[in-house]
Amino acid sequence: MSIFSNNIRFLRAGRKLSQQNVADELTISRVRYSKYENGISEPPIELLVKISKYFHVSIDLLVSVDIQKYPVDEMLKLPDNRIVLPVAVDDLGNDTIEIIPQKASMGYLEGYSDVEYIESLQRIALPFLTNGKYRAFPADGDSMPPFRNGSYIVGKYVEGIDELKPGKTYVFVTLNDGITYKRFKERKRNAICVSADNSFYEPYDIPFAEIVEIWQYASGIFPEDFEPGDYESYNFKEMFRELKKDIKELDRKVSVRRRKSQS
8 A cells, every 4th residue: 555545544543534434525435535545546636635635634744754653743843734824915915814704714624725715715904913924713702801702813823833832822723623712731742731711611632633723812803892791701600610619629528527427
């Protein structure tokens, strides 16, 4: 079998997918896809591009590098492990900031490397943001106040995981959760740990293999004023979180007393 066939078999197995799952996503038959994994035939260039986008691994790596021999986090450090980072410019050639629409944010996972998709997005220019590539992502939920639904986080593109700084906030584009805005806590062996500023939510890990893009917070866009009363929902959830902790502690004390009385 070729390097390519070994790679796509490895990537599929790593995501616990069947050949039928992948074939359905590529809109081809399972028999046809199995021939690629078995090295019996090779896909045409247009299908190779689709496979590259599906697994989020560049064509270069798929056909020339045995990716099983390298740790996932090392693979993500490679600057060319992406098909392209499309950059939209205005009529004068100046870099602009693409805005990912609120209602179609999940579509970004399919189009983030598609030049036509990026060029179709609305764009703005913020003259105080220079020396880097910026993009605006929609806020969702209440995990990162003062951002709420309707506001946008402008992020600066980050080349790799090594550039993450503890305590700083980032937009993480991931395979499972889509677009999420969180504070980076620490790097682990095969994942990063992130947390929300709203303490109602617990910190959690994002596996390296799930990360598609990283954008460091640079600015915010707030279409509406953030009223003082908006914090009430956060405080309400915090109250329940504290209540949950108190109940847990009370349960622990009761269990200790019960054990003592039985001894």
